[in-house]
Amino acid sequence: MGELHLGFEITALIVLCAILLADLLLVIKRPHLPSMKECAAWIGFYVGLALVFAVVLLFVGGREPASEFVTGWLLEYSLSIDNLFVFILIMTKFGVPRKYQQEALMVGIIIALIARGLFILAGAVIIEHFTAIFYLFGLFLLWTAWKQAFEDEDDGADSWIMRLVRRVIPVSEHYDENRLRTVVDGRTVFTPLLLVFLTLGITDVMFALDSIPAIFGVTRNPFLVFTANIFALMGLRQLYFLLGGMLDRLAYLHYGIAAVLGFIGVKLLIHAIHEAPLGFVPGFSVLQRIPEVPIWLSLSFIVVAMGASVIASVIAAGRKNRRERVAP
Template identity: 50%
Template sequence: MHVTPVAWIVTLTVLTAVLALDVRHMMKHPHEPSMKECALTITGFVSAAILFGVGIGLFAHPLPESGKTSWHYAVEFFSGYLTEYSLSIDNLFVFIIILGSMGVPRKYQQFALMCGIILALVFRGIFILAGAALIERFAWVFFIFGAFLLYTGIKLVIDYRKHDSEEDSHNEADTALMRFVKRVVPSTEEYHGTHLSVKIDGKRLFTPLFFVIATLGSVDIMFALDSIPAIFGLTQEPYLVFTANFFALMGLRQLYFLLGNLLQRLVYLSLGLAFILCFIAVKLVLHAMHHYHWIGFEVPTLLSLLVIVLTIAITAVLSLLKTKRKNDDTPIEA
C-alpha cells in the first residue's frame, strides 16, 4: 500500500487535532460525562472509523507487486480495528480495578483516563515503528510474534480460570505496593484538582493523581506488547496499524462511563480474546512459512475478519446470557 508523506502528514495532523480538541474540551469542562454525551461521542468515533475504512477501500493505492486491491486493505483495517477495540475493552477491566482500588474520585477519573489513552497512543506508536522496521528486515520475527500471542492467549485462559480466587489478593498486593511507593516518593494524601504535583512549604510533592497516571502508563506498556503483535498478524501496513489503534483507543474514556457495570457482565470476554489471539498466532506462523516458501497458502484476510466478528458476537451473547441466568437464580432477600 503506497502512502505518501503528504498523506501521513495530513492524517497525523487531523488525528492530533481531534485528540487536542477532546483534551481541551475535557480540561475546560471537567465533569463526569452523561450517558447521552458518552453515547454520542462513541457513536461519532465509531462512525468516523467506518468512514475511514470505506475511504481506504475507495482511495487507497495498492502496490502493483502486492496483488491486492484497495478493498483488501479496507478489510485489513476493519479486522485490525475490531481486534484492537476488543483488546481495549478488555483493558477497561484493568482500568476499573486500578481507579477503584486507588480511590480516584469520579470527577478526576476522566482526566486520568485521557492521560492513560495519550500514553497508550505514544507507546503503541513507538512499538509500531519498531515492529514495522523488524518485519521489513526480518520476516522470521513473525514466528516470535506468533509464539508471544499464543502464550498471551493461553495465559488469558489460565487467568480466567483463577481470576475469582486471586482477584482480592492481587488488589491487596497492588495497594501494598502503592503504599510503599508513596512512602519513598514525597507525596500528598489529598488531590489538588488535576495537578500532578504541588509545591507546599517550598517542597515539591506529588499528588495521588500522579501515581494513578503512572500506574495506567505502566499498564499501557504491557497492553501494547499484546496488541501490536496481534494487529501485525492482520496487516503489515504501518499506516493501517496506527490508524486502527487510534480509532480503537478514542472513545474509550466515554465507554468507561457508559458501560460501567455492563463490563462486569462480559464474563467470557477473556476467553474470546484468547481464541482471537491464538487464531492470529497461527495466521502469523502460516504467513512466515509462506514467506519462506515452506507452504503454498495463507489465511485469507476476509476469513480473519469473519472469525473476529463471530468470536466477539458469540462471546458477548454467551456472557450476557450467563450473567442474566445468574441474576435470575439469585434469591431475593426479605
C-alpha cells in the same frame, strides 16, 4: 496492497492528533462525570469517524488497505475492552474521584499512544529485516491466549510503579481537585494524579505487548497499524464509563479475547511458514501447502468470537439473576 501517499498519511495523522488534543483540552477545561447519553454519543462519533476513515482509505488506496484497517481496528477495539477491567481496578485502588477520572484516562491514553507509536516503528523495522520474527509473534500470542483463558490477570502492576515513583518524586497522600502539583506544609509536591497517569499509561503499554504483534498479523503497514490503534483508543474513555458497571457481568469475554489472540497467533505462524521457511526441518514443505488466512476470514472470526462471548455472558448473567430472584 494499494499505495497510500505520504502526504495523505501525514495529513491524516495531523487531523487525528488534533482531534485527540481537542478531546483532551475539553476534558481538562470541563472535568465532570459523563452521562450515559454523552458516552454513547461520543462512542457513536468515534465509531462513525473510523468508518468514514475506512471509506476514505477505500477511495485513496483501494479495498486492501481499507479492509486491513477495519480488521485491525476491530481487533484492537476488542483487545482494548480487556484494558477496561484493569483501568477500573487502578481507579478504585487510587481512589480517583469520578469527576476527574476522564482526565486521568485521557492522559493515560495519550501516554500509551506515544509508547505504542514507538513500539510500532520498532516492530516495522524488525519485520522488514527479520521476517522470522513472525514465529516468535505467533508463539507469544498463543501463550497469551492460554493465559487469557485459563489464568487470572495480574493487577499488581500499579504497586511497583507506585514504589518506584515515590522513591524519586515527592507525592502527596491526597488529591487537590485535578491539579498535578500541590503544596503540603510549604513544600511543592506532586499529587497522586501523577501516579494514576503513569500507571494507566504503563499498564496500557503492557497490553500493547499483546496487541501490537496481533495487529501485525493483519497488516504490515505501520500507518494502518497506528491509525487502527488511535481509533481503538479514541472511544475507550467513554466506553469505560458506559460499560464500567457492566464489565463484571461479561463473564465469558476473556474467552472471546483468548480465541481472537489464538486465531491471530496461528495466522502469524502460517504467515511465517510462507515468508521464512525452515528448510532444515524435515517435511517442512508439507506445511507450506497450508494457505494463508485471508483478511475477510480474520474479520469474520473477530466479529463472531467477540459477539459469541458477549451473548453468552449476557445469557449467563440473566440466568444468574433469575436464580437469585427465586432463591429463598
